[in-house]
Amino acid sequence: MSGTKTINHWLDGKLFEGASGLLAPVTNPATGRVTGEVALADVADSRAVIDAAAAAFPAWRDTSLAKRTQVLFAFRELLNERKHELAEIITAEHGKVLSDALGEVTRGQEVVEFACGIPHLLKGAFSENASTKVDVHSMRQPLGPIAIISPFNFPAMVPMWFFPLAIAAGNTVVLKPSEKDPSAAIWMAELWAEAGLPPGVFNVLQGDRTAVNELLVNPSIKAVSFVGSTPIAQYVYAAGTAHGKRVQALGGAKNHAIVLPDADLDLAADAMVNAGFGSAGERCMAISALVAVGEIADELVAKIAERTRTLKIGDGTRDSDMGPLVTKTHRDHVASYIDAGEAAGATLVVDGREVQADGAADGFWLGPTLIDNVTPEMSVYTDEIFGPVLSVVRVETYDEALQLVNSSPFGNGTAIFTNDGGAARRFQNEVEVGMVGINVPIPVPMAYYSFGGWKNSLYGDTHAHGMEGVHFFTRAKAVTTRWLDPSHGGLNLGFPQNI
Template sequence: MTQNDGTRTISHWLDNKPFAGTSGETAPVTNPATGVVTGRLALASVEDSRRVIDAATAAFPAWRDTSLAKRTAVLFKFRELLNERKQELAEIITSEHGKVVSDALGEVTRGQEVVEFACGISHLLKGGMTENASTNVDVHSIRQPLGPVAVIAPFNFPAMVPMWFFPIAIATGNTVVLKPSEKDPTAAIWIAELWAEAGLPAGVFNVLQGDKTAVDELLVNPAIKAVSFVGSTPIAQYVYATGTAHGKRVQALGGAKNHAIVLPDADLDLAADAMVNAGFGSAGERCMAISALVAVGDIADELVAKIKDRTVALTTGDGTRDSDMGPLVTKAHRDRVASYVDAGERDGATIVVDGRTVQPNGEPNGFWLGPTLIDNVTTDMSVYTDEIFGPVLSVIRVDSYDEALDLINSGPFGNGTAIFTNDGGAARRFQNEVEVGMVGINVPIPVPTAYYSFGGWKNSLFGDTHAHGTEGVHFFTRGKVVTSRWLDPSHGGINLGFPQNN
């Protein structure tokens, strides 16, 4: 890669080195805080895609047969390098996504939790054993890798979301092709270089840059055995349908419209802090962001006032400066989010804090939209029904817990939700009755730790398996049961040395 001045070329990665590709097609990569093009991304052709997939295919047999001891040694080295240099990765994320550096650093840290989880893969791959299941017959189970697998990542978490998948895939003996977003692709190359430095053999981790051409080849190429995807629901549906039609395992995490219920007995200061954090962090470009606040009973006026006071104190600006919230990822996305605020205003909602008029701490050509708080939203407004994916928090007023619960359960998504209350009975009832995959109780963004699994219900997930945790291990492996009878014992030679793992 050349200097970060617009002439920089962001290439593919195969066999532990950059690969320019042959298509000749490129796309601009832009700093959202300045609007300046900082590089050109190589877009893969079908031939480029197949060359990267072929590299992963060629590397698989040797990596599959590499001992767990050697695999985990590479994982531990990668973890140490990532821990030492995560600030560098965070700054790359900020330069292409726009989130503030502290938020980007948090993203890397959460992704690193999955790396650490994968360092213990030996325990998770242990099978079961039954001696003398029948006379002189033993039965045992093992889990084996699938082969080359693909990870198709979104723009909002260019490091964390890929790290939900590839550490486990690699640790369990698979090879990986990562297709990052065209909007912020450099983090993937940085990660690939780190894997090479950690000693990962050539072809085990590869990066395929591109657009739909690259995605479609990953979905139909028979060498790819499984696909992990995170993105919008329409694309998740497409990925799931296309991948499964071509015989692949697919876990496709789709969109969300996350609600938070605040009951009358809740600590309103805690709830107000949580709504600001969950609604406006990362400019609302989180699949776990709270975008719909459901205020129950007569607390709405007080709660909205508390949220307003906190929101107007936030600074929107360049993520490398002293700012609370950065820009949106592209101008087109900024304009799309602003159009929902326009629609809400036309539909009769109350714009309490208007992010369209924000004065940013940054360059005038950045993709700015400040935190926006909208009250008196009704369920027929597009600002409520659609996934906006921006810093827009809508307030819906209801009279009862049952009415609030029905809002969530009647919606098409089931990704994340939260309830704020000091009533243990209400919280327990909510966690039992709500039809959502991830639930927070006085926690606004209930993203599970790495040893649990991440994923929603309904149109927020296509496929049967969630990301990371034990479900992730099962996704990237398949079970085998061996029944054996040995009639003649065999003996090894004499060796008084302490046995070693190799």
């Protein structure tokens, strides 16, 4: 692999090669070519990065809110000025089109902006004279070093769900990005350094299962934020909590969209294409199961198929609507579900296996696929496919549709399309899912709300960002005080400063 770059770890404000000597290839999905090698940490490398975060914690914890906020604002400004650079890095290693990569960065930036309000978010309460001459107040304090284990599909946005609030609250961070697209993490680390973040507060640990396991068992790590598939989320939650850590592990999804007979079918068809095939379906909030209610199914499927056939599939740096899948192995895995659905008797309306992509012949191409007449026992319906495959399930009534959604072991996101306010209100009350859209196909909350699902889509009690995120990265303390004598600080006519 001569001539390729090496993506190393980030420790104490600088690149860290590590001593393991282990490397893994990094590939451009649009060409199939290896563009770099990423270091894979062994236990010793992992401990070196974790130790740096632990050593930096006491000073950062005691840094004033005013100074912490200044660093957050500086990071936000630098990110806003240079987000196109980050989008290009994401496209080169993940494959999503540039506009989608830029959208990812922008949504992550919303959490940075939310974290800039950390002085207000960390305010406690005060009760004077709770007992005679006794006052009580509360405070929230940081936990210590935090581990973030992020997936390949959002190499910038998912880490930004967590690290802005963790850092703003006074914690230090070890980010373990996916080894499939590791460069975005290093770019963000360099940006933090430029923004004035002290060395050791934000660190990057490249690696595979070995690095993950050390993060889960190392006593210096106090909390773990994870996003990935459900089986790994279960493992992370069990292992992390068994070692005394606070864990939020966001797992898989099988998101349904119900379309009622009174819905605007053009709006619904546009939404299904956007939500089913954006980012090649590699989104935990992608719509992968369309539940068509009543006699509208034929018309709705025809509208979706018409729109799907207009999509341009190709290299994300070109004028394309959808890029490749992240690896050849994943591309073949997704295609196997199309094979299985066809073999089980579903109707293949648009076959992505036949795509003619605007890109290199060795790219990991699979076009958008629309499968009709899917039944709940088919694997194309039951499994999280994580690719551009939209399955259509036909039912006769709203109650059947609701039962289908609520029977799923996943509860991440869902949507309903209707012009009936009563039906929408009933749905938002009755559906057993954490994030609900009404005529909105991908109901990702704004940063000041919290992101997370129910059932097998979340392990742990706390969702990402919003006030739940603030609470996850801090712990509460109540202080009861009695002062017997007033104290005097002397004279100082200067204007008080926040320093």
